[in-house]
Amino acid sequence: xxxxxxxxxxxxxxxxxxxxxxxxxxxxxxxxxxxxxxxxxxxxxxxxxxxxxxxxxxxxxxxxxxxxxxxxxxxxxxxxxxxxxxxxxx
Numbered sequence: 001x002x003x004x005x006x007x008x009x010x011x012x013x014x015x016x017x018x019x020x021x022x023x024x025x026x027x028x029x030x031x032x033x034x035x036x037x038x039x040x041x042x043x044x045x046x047x048x049x050x051x052x053x054x055x056x057x058x059x060x061x062x063x064x065x066x067x068x069x070x071x072x073x074x075x076x077x078x079x080x081x082x083x084x085x086x087x088x089x090x
Contacts, residue, residue, distance in 0.1 A: 058075075069081065
């Protein structure tokens with residue numbers, strides 16, 4: 001899964017730019033600013049990362065089942081976990 005980190009703790013601001021972020025192509029380790037919020041492609045994370053993070057009480061887990069996207073929110077960051085292209089279902 002590829003991980004896009006969004007550096008904000010403001011859910012409303014995050015939800016306003018979420019679709020833009022998901023639709024953009026970003027290179028690994030690329031960082032950009034979207035509507036004043038820093039967004040970074042943090043590379044690929046292993047499957048067990050999601051399992052480990054979802055057991056922590058300070059982590060909020062949200063899912064978009066239709067697109068197989070998982071969003072983790074903890075501290076001042078949202079992490080969008082997207083399926084890798086080879087695992088994506090068209």
